[in-house]
Amino acid sequence: MTKLLIIDDEKEVGNFLSRLFTSKGYHVKVVNSGKDFSAIDFSGQIFHVAMIDLKLPDANGLSLLQQLKQLQPGCKIIIMTGYSTIKTAVDAIKLGASDYIEKPFDDIDLLEKQIDNLLVSNITSTDEHIKEIAGEVGLILGKNETMNQLIQTAYKVASKNVNVLIEGETGTGKEVLSRFIHQASQRSHEAFIGVNCGAISESILESELFGHEKGAFTGATQKRKGLFEIASKGTLFLDEIAEASPSIQVKLLRVLETREFMRVGSESIIRTHARLVAATNENLQEAVQQRKFREDLFYRLNVVHLKIPPLRDRKEDIPLLIDSFLQRYPNMEITFSESAIEALKNYDWAGNIRELSNFITRIITLTDSSRAVINADDLPLPKNISESSIPVKITKHLNTERQERNLESNLQKWTNEILTVFEQTEGIGLEEVLSLVKQLELQAGKAFILRALEETYGNRKEAAKRLQITMRKLRYLLNEKGDVDLK
Numbered sequence: 001m002t003k004l005l006i007i008d009d010e011k012e013v014g015n016f017l018s019r020l021f022t023s024k025g026y027h028v029k030v031v032n033s034g035k036d037f038s039a040i041d042f043s044g045q046i047f048h049v050a051m052i053d054l055k056l057p058d059a060n061g062l063s064l065l066q067q068l069k070q071l072q073p074g075c076k077i078i079i080m081t082g083y084s085t086i087k088t089a090v091d092a093i094k095l096g097a098s099d100y101i102e103k104p105f106d107d108i109d110l111l112e113k114q115i116d117n118l119l120v121s122n123i124t125s126t127d128e129h130i131k132e133i134a135g136e137v138g139l140i141l142g143k144n145e146t147m148n149q150l151i152q153t154a155y156k157v158a159s160k161n162v163n164v165l166i167e168g169e170t171g172t173g174k175e176v177l178s179r180f181i182h183q184a185s186q187r188s189h190e191a192f193i194g195v196n197c198g199a200i201s202e203s204i205l206e207s208e209l210f211g212h213e214k215g216a217f218t219g220a221t222q223k224r225k226g227l228f229e230i231a232s233k234g235t236l237f238l239d240e241i242a243e244a245s246p247s248i249q250v251k252l253l254r255v256l257e258t259r260e261f262m263r264v265g266s267e268s269i270i271r272t273h274a275r276l277v278a279a280t281n282e283n284l285q286e287a288v289q290q291r292k293f294r295e296d297l298f299y300r301l302n303v304v305h306l307k308i309p310p311l312r313d314r315k316e317d318i319p320l321l322i323d324s325f326l327q328r329y330p331n332m333e334i335t336f337s338e339s340a341i342e343a344l345k346n347y348d349w350a351g352n353i354r355e356l357s358n359f360i361t362r363i364i365t366l367t368d369s370s371r372a373v374i375n376a377d378d379l380p381l382p383k384n385i386s387e388s389s390i391p392v393k394i395t396k397h398l399n400t401e402r403q404e405r406n407l408e409s410n411l412q413k414w415t416n417e418i419l420t421v422f423e424q425t426e427g428i429g430l431e432e433v434l435s436l437v438k439q440l441e442l443q444a445g446k447a448f449i450l451r452a453l454e455e456t457y458g459n460r461k462e463a464a465k466r467l468q469i470t471m472r473k474l475r476y477l478l479n480e481k482g483d484v485d486l487k
């Protein structure tokens with residue numbers, strides 16, 4: 001028989017839950033204090049699910065959670081909490097609780113469903129689901145314990161409507177993780193829209209977020225929907241949140257408090273249900289202390305705090321990541337010798353997973369044969385030394401790294417912008433957008449080819465190799481651009 005343990009000092013809550021679940025055929029035990037909890041004989045019975053109130057007069061729900069986890073590791077625990085203690089409930093999830101529910105219970109069906117789900121689900125099915133979603137968003141799962149705990153927490157809170165703040169150095173995967181959260185939530189079929197708070201000017205960002213009416217300012221030739229409106233049922237990803245100006249911070253705070261906003265130049269109130277995930281590569285708490293970031297906004301955003309460790313702190317994942325990156329080239333049989341892996345583990349990876357991914361791409365490009373074993377000596381790896389003491393040749397390598405990072409993030413930004421233009425503008429002429437895209441293709445193609453040809457002294461084969469395109473593609477692009485001087 002399924003056994004349920006309920007720990008709550010409010011007798012009515014205990015009685016209510018007891019009646020509810022007894023009628024479903026469960027065996028229910030209710031205790032009203034930490035003292036009564038300590039008196040339970042755990043050796044004689046196994047509980048399948050426990051519901052623990054966070055605030056008890058003589059005990060802390062979190063410490064009961066930890067004790068119960070020790071005594072009966074198989075017991076699934078749900079924390080019961082009032083709104084004011086949601087942050088602690090998230091801490092409980094980090095400590096191993098399976099879920100939390102808010103009191104008062106206003107949706108009994110949901111409550112029953114949560115318990116039923118817990119009873120049927122088991123660890124394997126959760127892990128399988130995590131793997132599946134990670135695969136969908138391109139998040140490579142490793143072995144590092146901290147990272148795996150973090151992903152478990154992200155998975156558990158994904159279904160909750162709480163804001164999430166992701167902190168981590170550049171290239172650690174903040175955006176990938178936020179897509180994972182979106183994909184694991186009930187909002188996965190709705191929009192996931194990202195905006196970079198540091199990349200655009202304050203006034204453009206304001207109109208991006210909230211939209212504007214036609215004629216609201218010079219240049220506002222059309223009515224435009226804001227991202228809070230477009231992502232109302234989905235997820236809004238606020239990247240580089242630390243860069244938001246004080247005035248944007250105030251406006252964000254207002255939406256988070258009221259869930260309402262107005263388009264620029266409009267007085268009608270619009271409601272939004274968007275779920276916010278914010279990311280930062282700065283320590284936002286420090287920014288608050290330095291008065292660069294509003295404390296009230298910080299607390300609103302930071303309901304769930306996920307800190308992604310840098311790659312140098314999860315070196316055990318490096319071989320696995322490399323394998324995954326190599327799988328992008330199914331026609332190449334490249335392996336890394338033990339000494340090469342060791343060298344890669346000893347490198348600092350300031351650009352984290354992005355740098356590692358770019359690095360592997362470069363190795364593939366530089367390798368002549370489609371079958372090769374890479375040794376430590378073959379690695380174009382700079383030493384972990386200060387840049388000022390790095391010889392010119394290696395500095396050039398580092399700069400390329402930075403440029404590549406820049407290029408990748410600019411292209412991503414640009415793609416996002418194009419896609420949001422489509423969502424935001426009514427009556428858009430697709431031809432116009434496509435012609436802009438074509439222009440960029442022409443400009444970028446021309447610039448890249450010219451540089452590659454310059455560097456290879458006009459050697460087309462070598463240039464194509466560097467650009468990672470086929471000779472056919474190179475010839476095609478060159479024909480398009482008759483003004484490229486090949487000599």
Ligand SMILES: Nc1ncnc2c1ncn2[C@@H]1O[C@H](COP(=O)(O)OP(=O)(O)OP(=O)(O)O)[C@@H](O)[C@H]1O
Pocket residue numbers: 138139140141168169170171172173174175176177281353354357
């Ligand atoms: N766990 C991961 N699995 C697979 N790829 C990852 C993972 N983490 C990061 N990456 C890859 O590394 C690159 C950087 O990831 P992402 O853009 O999410 O980082 P970020 O933390 O947002 O960086 P930045 O602060 O520079 O914006 C991407 O190409 C992404 O696919």
Ligand SMILES: [Mg+2]
Pocket residue numbers: 174175239
């Ligand atoms: Mg990012």
